[in-house]
Amino acid sequence: MDFSFSEEQQLLRDSVIRFIRQDYGFDIRQKTVTSSAPFNRDYWQTFAELGWLLVPFGEDDGGLGGSAVDIMVVMEEFGKGMVVEPLLASAILAGGLIAETGSAAQKNDWLQPLMDGQLQLAFAFAEPQSRFDLANVATRAEADGEHFVVRGHKTVVLNGGAADTLVVSVRSGTGVSLLAMDSNTPGITRNSYKTVDGHNAAEIYFDAVRVPRANLLGVEGKALPAIEKIIDRATLAICAEAVGAMESALQKTVEYTKTRKQFGTTISSFQALQHRMADMFIECQQARSILMMAAMQLDAGNGVAPRAVSAAKSRIGKAARKVGQEAVQIHGGIGVTDELDVAHLFKRLTSIQYLFGSTDYHTQRFIG
Amino acid sequence: MNSEYTQAELHFRDEVRQFLREKLPEDIRRKTLLGMHLTKDDCVRWQKILHKQGWAAVNWPVEHGGTGWDATRKSIFETECALAGAPEVIPFGMKMVAPVIFTYGNEEQQHRFLPDILASNVWWCQGYSEPNAGSDLASLKTSAYRDGDHYVVNGTKTWTTLAQHADWIFCLVRTGGPQEKNQTAISFLLIDMHSPGISLSPILTLDGYREVNEVHFDNVRVPVENRIGEEGHGWTYAKVLLTHERTNIARVAHSRCQLQRARELASATPDGSGTLMQNPVFAHKFAEIEIELLALEYTELRTLDAVRTGQAPGPESSILKIKGTELAQSIDELHAEIAACGGLPYVPWQLEDDFEGDKVGSDSAINSWLRYFNNRKSSIYGGSNEIQKNIICKAVLGL
Numbered sequence: 001m002d003f004s005f006s007e008e009q010q011l012l013r014d015s016v017i018r019f020i021r022q023d024y025g026f027d028i029r030q031k032t033v034t035s036s037a038p039f040n041r042d043y044w045q046t047f048a049e050l051g052w053l054l055v056p057f058g059e060d061d062g063g064l065g066g067s068a069v070d071i072m073v074v075m076e077e078f079g080k081g082m083v084v085e086p087l088l089a090s091a092i093l094a095g096g097l098i099a100e101t102g103s104a105a106q107k108n109d110w111l112q113p114l115m116d117g118q119l120q121l122a123f124a125f126a127e128p129q130s131r132f133d134l135a136n137v138a139t140r141a142e143a144d145g146e147h148f149v150v151r152g153h154k155t156v157v158l159n160g161g162a163a164d165t166l167v168v169s170v171r172s173g174t175g176v177s178l179l180a181m182d183s184n185t186p187g188i189t190r191n192s193y194k195t196v197d198g199h200n201a202a203e204i205y206f207d208a209v210r211v212p213r214a215n216l217l218g219v220e221g222k223a224l225p226a227i228e229k230i231i232d233r234a235t236l237a238i239c240a241e242a243v244g245a246m247e248s249a250l251q252k253t254v255e256y257t258k259t260r261k262q263f264g265t266t267i268s269s270f271q272a273l274q275h276r277m278a279d280m281f282i283e284c285q286q287a288r289s290i291l292m293m294a295a296m297q298l299d300a301g302n303g304v305a306p307r308a309v310s311a312a313k314s315r316i317g318k319a320a321r322k323v324g325q326e327a328v329q330i331h332g333g334i335g336v337t338d339e340l341d342v343a344h345l346f347k348r349l350t351s352i353q354y355l356f357g358s359t360d361y362h363t364q365r366f367i368g
Numbered sequence: 369m370n371s372e373y374t375q376a377e378l379h380f381r382d383e384v385r386q387f388l389r390e391k392l393p394e395d396i397r398r399k400t401l402l403g404m405h406l407t408k409d410d411c412v413r414w415q416k417i418l419h420k421q422g423w424a425a426v427n428w429p430v431e432h433g434g435t436g437w438d439a440t441r442k443s444i445f446e447t448e449c450a451l452a453g454a455p456e457v458i459p460f461g462m463k464m465v466a467p468v469i470f471t472y473g474n475e476e477q478q479h480r481f482l483p484d485i486l487a488s489n490v491w492w493c494q495g496y497s498e499p500n501a502g503s504d505l506a507s508l509k510t511s512a513y514r515d516g517d518h519y520v521v522n523g524t525k526t527w528t529t530l531a532q533h534a535d536w537i538f539c540l541v542r543t544g545g546p547q548e549k550n551q552t553a554i555s556f557l558l559i560d561m562h563s564p565g566i567s568l569s570p571i572l573t574l575d576g577y578r579e580v581n582e583v584h585f586d587n588v589r590v591p592v593e594n595r596i597g598e599e600g601h602g603w604t605y606a607k608v609l610l611t612h613e614r615t616n617i618a619r620v621a622h623s624r625c626q627l628q629r630a631r632e633l634a635s636a637t638p639d640g641s642g643t644l645m646q647n648p649v650f651a652h653k654f655a656e657i658e659i660e661l662l663a664l665e666y667t668e669l670r671t672l673d674a675v676r677t678g679q680a681p682g683p684e685s686s687i688l689k690i691k692g693t694e695l696a697q698s699i700d701e702l703h704a705e706i707a708a709c710g711g712l713p714y715v716p717w718q719l720e721d722d723f724e725g726d727k728v729g730s731d732s733a734i735n736s737w738l739r740y741f742n743n744r745k746s747s748i749y750g751g752s753n754e755i756q757k758n759i760i761c762k763a764v765l766g767l
Contacts, residue, residue: 001371001440003673009369069369254765268767271758277765278757282687289666290659296371311659318656360652367655 003292005073008064013073015050020081026341029082029198038162038192038200039085047085048117056092056233061099061111068233068298072240072291079244082341082348084198086122089159090114092237094121094167096230101178101218110165110180122163122183124154124204125227132357134169134176134227139206141170141179148172148179148216150187150209160202161192167217168206175221181211197348232309235356236294239309239316242352243287246319249327249345250280256331256342273330280326283319290315310362317352317359324349371669373440381444388452391417395721397453401629402731403703403739404719405577408491408533411458415488418457425486427463432470432478433486439672442616450621458530461485461492464609465538468556472597472605481536481558495525495539495559495583496606503755505540506550506603510585512541512557519543519557519595521565521588527749531568531581534561540602556602558594565589573745575738576716610751617685617750618668618692623661623699630654630702633732637706644706657698664691683763686756693746693753700743703736711737 005013023043032040047053055070057063064070071092078087095114098107098121113119130136139152150170160166166188168179183190187209192202218226254277257268267273294312298305324346328335331342353359373381396410418424426442428434437445450456457463466485469477484490498508510523521541531537537559544553559566565588573579597605634645634654644650671684704711710733718727719735728734747753761767 001373001669001673001676003369003371003670004677005369254767257767274761274765274767275754275757277767278760281760281764282690285667285684285687286660286663286691289670290663292369292670293371293662293666296369300370300372311662314656315659315663363652363655363659366659367651 005069009070009073012052012055012070013077016052016074016077019046019050020077020083024081024083026082026344029084030344033084033194033198038159038194043085045117047087048115052087053091053115053117056087056096057099057111057115061107062115063099066099068236068295071233071237072295075237075240076244079241079246079348080248082198082245082344084200086120086159086162086199088234088237088241089123089199090121090163093158093230093234094123094163094165096233097123097167097178097226098180098217100226100230101223102180106180106215106217119165120159120163121165121167122157122159122202123167123169123230124157124160125169125231126155126157127153128155132361134231135224137169137171137176139168139170141172141177141211143172143213144210146213147210148213150179150181150206150211152206154204154206156195156201157204158199158201160204161190161200166204169223169227173221176224176227177220178217178223178227179211180215180217181209185209185211195351197351198344199351228306231356232306233298235309235313236291236298238352238355239287239291239294239312242316242320242349243284243291245345245349245352246280246284246287246323249323249342249349250277250284252342252345253277253280253327253330260332267330276326276330280323283323287316287319307366307368310357310365313357313362314359314366317362320349320353321359371666373444377440377444380441381448384445384448385452387421387423388448388454391421392452392454393417396455399719400455401453401625402719402735403626404735405579406455408530411455412488412491414455415457415462419487424457424488425462425466426457428466428470428486432466432482439675443668443672446616447621450619450625453625456616456622458491460494460529460534460538461488461490461536464494465492465536465558467609468538468596468605471609472556476593477558477596490535491530491533493528493531493534493537493561493583495528495537497525497527499524499526499582503752506554508540508542508554509546510539510541512543512555512590514543514592515589517592518589519555519592521557521559521585521590523585525583525585526571526580528568528581528583529579531561531583532570532578537561537583540606543599543602550603552600554603554606555599556596556605557590558596559585559588559590563588563590573742575742576714577738577742579742618664618688619696620661620665620668620692623692623696624665626696626699626703627654627658627661629732630699630706633703633706650705654702657695657702660691660695660698664688664695667691683759686759689750690747690753690756696746697740697743700736700740703732704740707733707736710734711740 054063055074056066058066098111114121127138141148141150163183166181166183170177170179187207189205190202195201258266260267290312294308297308327342328346334340335342396414399406425434430436469481501507512519512521539557539559540554541557542553543555565586567584569582570578571580635643637644639647710729713728715728719731
């Protein structure tokens with residue numbers, strides 16, 4: 001039993017902490033968020049230079065190993081800094097799928113440039129009717145010679161507006177398949193927007209989009225297990241992000257109560273508030289514990305990982321709601337303003353509760 | 369980072385399992401799994417079996433007859449015991465007074481008291497709380513003034529668990545003046561329960577059981593050699609041990625065992641056209657508790673890991689107390705809900721081995737409400753959960 005980070009993980013963690021402290025202050029983040037750019041591309045280059053884009057990938061693919069604990073280390077610090085650059089959408093999700101299912105040639109085409117920082121990816125899976133069911137895919141791909149013809153609508157595609165290449169789940173033959181395609185392929189229409197938490201996403205419409213058969217990732221009709229596996233890794237990643245964001249929210253709340261004065265004294269002296277912050281602390285610790293459990297189970301690869309991830313998402317979702325709401329409440333009026341970082345932590349914590357399956361969904365999945 | 373056991377630890381676990389399979393008496397196991405109160409004989413019998421194996425004193429150093437186990441082995445042992453339905457050790461001698469004696473007692477005291485605690489020859493009880501003192505432990509009023517080679521003790525202790533069985537009591541008493549600070553005014557005394565001037569008044573807990581007592585001291589003469597350490601330092605001794613001896617405070621294994629029993633019972637309980645376990649509302653509630661337990665298990669493992677790497681369990685142990693008791697109480701709620709109105713009949717005597725007569729309902733249903741009522745104590749004792757939150761605020765959050 002060992003809960004400590006390896007030396008490499010410690011170094012990785014330190015490098016992310018340093019970046020956030022020096023270059024990713026809240027004001028700078030907000031400049032990106034309120035600009036028309038989907039994110040800060042200079043920072044994406046920094047990520048590439050620091051090797052962070054290699055973190056989600058195995059050594060065979062030219063990555064750093066790709067363990068869930070490694071991903072956890074980075075994402076937790078991203079959570080504290082509310083990083084909006086799309087490590088999750090581009091590398092962990094879409095990149096993860098290519099690493100999981102792609103041929104050597106396909107990895108060379110898409111994975112290598114991603115790791116170099118030259119290519120943006122997105123995974124388009126959710127549809128207006130699918131809610132959290134990954135198998136509910138209405139977007140169809142009909143075979144037509146050496147091509148597929150794709151028709152359908154993907155909703156809230158994370159990093160969808162910025163992506164150069166899309167990985168799309170489609171119904172073809174008897175099951176679900178994955179197709180990679182250039183986002184500028186004729187027939188693709190993208191309606192890009194910012195999300196409430198400062199990230200970027202898009203509605204993507206496919207109108208008779210012709211995609212070469214060579215762009216099929218893995219075996220036709222058999223993509224679901226790979227999708228589920230990678231979504232589980234992405235779920236773990238946002239759980240880690242939530243743990244970081246919650247700790248940041250708690251820390252900022254505690255600090256605020258020590259300076260804010262009411263009735264002639266700091267509000268940190270009020271027991272009604274103290275106990276609520278103690279509860280927030282307990283939520284943070286329970287969330288961290290179950291996150292570590294899930295990360296270790298994912299890395300052990302022993303078959304209980306999906307259930308472990310759902311346990312973590314369910315528990316962390318519950319904690320995220322409570323800690324986010326309490327941080328706002330204890331800040332009082334300033335907590336519901338756009339100028340306060342805590343309000344933005346709260347919004348991100350809210351998104352995380354619903355991304356890749358809500359708290360209730362994962363409780364149900366845990367039951368089986 | 370990994371949560372796996374080493375080969376040696378797995379081997380140790382097998383050894384513990386085999387021991388429990390062979391040596392745990394069936395009648396004691398049944399009562400423990402049902403959550404019944406054990407008799408003095410039950411407790412002593414099991415403790416002596418452990419002693420014969422050399423496993424009685426899990427937390428003691430080897431030189432005093434302890435196991436000398438590390439945190440992982442202790443955790444494995446306590447987990448396996450709970451899952452097998454072995455009773456938890458009555459803590460007052462083994463876990464509470466013994467560490468004070470081997471840490472702060474003199475050699476004569478160690479020889480005099482530790483062997484009988486190890487062998488469960490004497491029963492100890494704890495004299496900390498007093499009427500009206502509540503969670504404010506240090507406001508205690510029981511006084512001890514010097515008269516030659518003796519202290520003369522006057523006052524009342526309360527919530528004294530199973531004092532009716534006890535041969536000895538360890539007490540915090542005020543040897544300094546009422547205005548003096550706790551750090552210098554309180555002493556730690558070991559008092560023979562058979563001393564003239566001691567009397568008991570039973571307190572029935574809400575399940576109708578004589579679990580606790582008031583202990584009255586009326587000019588009780590206690591030899592000075594029964595004082596641990598220096599006069600006036602008792603508060604320090606007690607406090608150090610309150611934070612450091614909180615092993616197994618989360619009672620994860622106990623909760624896991626009770627949750628597993630709840631699953632079995634709910635799966636056998638009809639509900640509509642299926643079973644209660646198939647009821648989605650119940651199943652959801654059950655799953656949330658199961659998930660909370662998983663989180664707590666890892667919070668406990670993280671604490672053990674911190675102990676292993678030399679960081680003492682700090683105020684984090686307050687989390688274990690709060691979440692551990694909340695979780696145990698929520699599992700008791702599940703049991704009460706499974707029993708539903710089957711918990712209404714008050715017939716605890718029918719659970720006894722020697723009961724002869726017509727039984728009402730099922731044993732588990734009969735006892736589930738009683739256990740639910742009784743265990744409301746757990747978020748109150750040992751520093752109420754609100755006090756634990758105060759500790760977190762002060763020591764962790766710096767509020």
